[in-house]
Amino acid sequence: MSSSDNSNLYRAIIMDHYQNSRNKGLVENPRGYMTVRLKNPSCGDDLTVQLKVEGTMVKEVHQLGAGCSICCASASMMAESLEGQTLEEALRRIDNFNKMVQGEAYDEDLVGEAVSLEGVSHLPQRVKCATLAWQASKRGLEKIEDERARGLADHEANEGSIEDDVSPED
Amino acid sequence: MKKHTKQDRPSSVLVAKDGRTVEEIRKDFPMTQALEHGHPLIYFNSGATSLKPVQVLDKMDRYYKEYGVNVARGVDKIGYDATKAYEDVRAQTARFIGAARPEEIIFTRNTTEALNLIAYAYGGSHIAEGDEIIVSVNEHHANYVPWQELAKRQGAKLVLVKPDKTGQVTPELLEEKMTTRTRLVALFHVSNVMGASNDLEALAEVSHRQGAVLVVDGAQGIVHHPVDVMKSDVDFYCFSGHKLLGPTGIGVLYGKADLLRAMPPWQFGGEMIDVVGDYETTFADIPARFEAGTMPIAEVLGLGEALAYVDRIGYDFIQAQIALLGQRMVEGLEALPNMEIYNASNYRNGVLAYNAKGIHPHDVAGVYDREGISIRAGHHCNQPTMRFLDVQSTLRASVNFYNTLDEVEHFIEVSKKAGDFLDVLF
Numbered sequence: 001m002s003s004s005d006n007s008n009l010y011r012a013i014i015m016d017h018y019q020n021s022r023n024k025g026l027v028e029n030p031r032g033y034m035t036v037r038l039k040n041p042s043c044g045d046d047l048t049v050q051l052k053v054e055g056t057m058v059k060e061v062h063q064l065g066a067g068c069s070i071c072c073a074s075a076s077m078m079a080e081s082l083e084g085q086t087l088e089e090a091l092r093r094i095d096n097f098n099k100m101v102q103g104e105a106y107d108e109d110l111v112g113e114a115v116s117l118e119g120v121s122h123l124p125q126r127v128k129c130a131t132l133a134w135q136a137s138k139r140g141l142e143k144i145e146d147e148r149a150r151g152l153a154d155h156e157a158n159e160g161s162i163e164d165d166v167s168p169e170d
Numbered sequence: 171m172k173k174h175t176k177q178d179r180p181s182s183v184l185v186a187k188d189g190r191t192v193e194e195i196r197k198d199f200p201m202t203q204a205l206e207h208g209h210p211l212i213y214f215n216s217g218a219t220s221l222k223p224v225q226v227l228d229k230m231d232r233y234y235k236e237y238g239v240n241v242a243r244g245v246d247k248i249g250y251d252a253t254k255a256y257e258d259v260r261a262q263t264a265r266f267i268g269a270a271r272p273e274e275i276i277f278t279r280n281t282t283e284a285l286n287l288i289a290y291a292y293g294g295s296h297i298a299e300g301d302e303i304i305v306s307v308n309e310h311h312a313n314y315v316p317w318q319e320l321a322k323r324q325g326a327k328l329v330l331v332k333p334d335k336t337g338q339v340t341p342e343l344l345e346e347k348m349t350t351r352t353r354l355v356a357l358f359h360v361s362n363v364m365g366a367s368n369d370l371e372a373l374a375e376v377s378h379r380q381g382a383v384l385v386v387d388g389a390q391g392i393v394h395h396p397v398d399v400m401k402s403d404v405d406f407y408c409f410s411g412h413k414l415l416g417p418t419g420i421g422v423l424y425g426k427a428d429l430l431r432a433m434p435p436w437q438f439g440g441e442m443i444d445v446v447g448d449y450e451t452t453f454a455d456i457p458a459r460f461e462a463g464t465m466p467i468a469e470v471l472g473l474g475e476a477l478a479y480v481d482r483i484g485y486d487f488i489q490a491q492i493a494l495l496g497q498r499m500v501e502g503l504e505a506l507p508n509m510e511i512y513n514a515s516n517y518r519n520g521v522l523a524y525n526a527k528g529i530h531p532h533d534v535a536g537v538y539d540r541e542g543i544s545i546r547a548g549h550h551c552n553q554p555t556m557r558f559l560d561v562q563s564t565l566r567a568s569v570n571f572y573n574t575l576d577e578v579e580h581f582i583e584v585s586k587k588a589g590d591f592l593d594v595l596f
């Protein structure tokens with residue numbers, strides 16, 4: 001199916017996520033959460049995600065940011081897509097989304113509503129808007145994995161924060 | 171404001187000093203013929219960098235093809251020719267801005283480097299603990315951060331002056347901030363977001379009354395106004411070639427000779443020395459003292475050609491054409507219900523800072539881009555001004571004399587479609 005056939009549906013999905021953002025807002029007490037804040041200094045997009053992983057499951061994904069429609073809608077889709085998945089599945093979905101917006105082959109069954117952002121693959125200058133939230137979650141989940149590999153218990157591995165700028169080459 | 175209709179457009183009557191119309195002048199600028207997404211490119215981002223006329227490109231090309239050797243090094247004829255061409259541009263630049271002497275012109279990489287040079291070389295030797303440095307809150311980061319850092323290094327105090335609501339730093343507002351400890355005042359000539367013009371002569375007078383020097387960021391100013399550094403009596407004036415029809419990689423620092431001579435060098439190496447002993451070196455006089463290493467020679471020559479181009483068409487024409495376009499842009503956007511304009515009164519400098527209400531500027535920029543219109547969205551290297559306006563970011567459309575009223579009309583039409591920002595995805 002080509003994206004133009006679905007353009008009205010896709011528009012509606014994006015606007016819905018933009019205006020009724022899922023899992024929006026950060027938890028009051030960030031203890032026990034991995035907090036990742038990524039900024040794109042070239043355009044000012046600024047997004048924070050908070051993650052909690054228990055056992056194999058991504059239990060909670062919170063997001064809050066300031067940015068364009070693509071950035072904000074994508075963050076909402078990301079939260080909805082990753083929450084409640086296994087860690088492994090979440091990382092797979094992130095990877096799959098990144099492939100889609102970069103115009104590479106991807107698995108349609110894995111992207112869910114985020115397929116509405118497929119058109120970003122034709123807008124190289126907006127790819128970073130779309131991937132910011134997914135990138136933030138990827139950084140957070142990988143850090144949790146690393147901490148666990150070092151032998152930390154779940155609740156300790158979840159605790160931490162990353163703050164970074166995405167560079168023009170990312 | 172008077173309404174222009176297609177019939178009574180005065181654009182056709184505007185002619186440059188060399189007798190040419192905008193349509194003829196556009197032929198000098200290859201990028202006015204470019205296509206973007208299948209549409210003729212409408213370049214409304216001249217505040218970021220100007221388009222370049224073929225004369226500038228040809229000049230640089232000829233240097234590389236005919237006498238592309240280093241300057242101030244050989245004793246051969248070709249080396250002499252290159253050196254003469256390079257030094258001629260210094261003298262030409264001095265005349266262009268009304269400087270007394272060619273050696274008051276230092277070539278730099280851009281405005282940013284010129285301002286940093288002053289902050290290091292002048293600031294490092296003339297600003298002491300407890301001294302005060304005044305900057306406005308509408309400065310480009312290039313004329314803001316170097317002073318923040320200098321203040322930190324020297325233990326000086328950074329004092330902020332807030333412009334009036336049109337964005338102008340009036341002499342009265344500056345006066346209120348001056349004290350006996352004020353040593354340096356750094357202000358824009360024309361601001362890059364608000365497009366406000368400052369009265370340099372009055373500001374220099376206020377600065378000098380307390381014995382402070384006035385540093386002027388002329389990156390935007392020299393594009394719109396003839397500069398006369400002696401008449402205005404500013405102490406330093408900085409600008410970039412690339413915003414004034416010239417190439418990238420070349421900037422100009424003007425400083426009064428006695429101030430430059432009292433400054434130590436800030437970069438060391440070839441061509442800036444006098445005698446190099448085993449353990450001690452003495453340094454060349456100005457301007458060489460501040461031009462260490464091989465300079466961007468082709469770019470200097472390109473800058474000379476750019477200044478000659480401006481001389482040929484004249485500032486009267488530049489100002490008239492930009493004011494015409496700016497006025498129509500303001501009028502057109504003001505008629506749209508969803509547009510918020512932050513600097514309507516400064517249309518003469520061809521810069522419009524605005525937002526479509528409730529829509530992120532990057533989304534709107536995408537709408538323009540799709541139609542071949544290049545504008546800027548973001549904080550414009552000017553976060554202090556974003557706080558001044560109490561916004562995250564804005565759209566900025568900036569025009570130059572090579573733009574046309576037809577382009578402005580198309581820009582206004584496309585502005586009506588700001589709400590269709592998701593169209594870019596399909």
Ligand SMILES: Cc1ncc(COP(=O)(O)O)c(C=O)c1O
Nearest residue numbers: 280281282310312362389390410
């Ligand atoms: C007012 C102002 N000052 C300084 C600069 C910096 O110029 P450059 O990047 O050429 O050093 C700019 C460029 O955007 C500007 O608009």
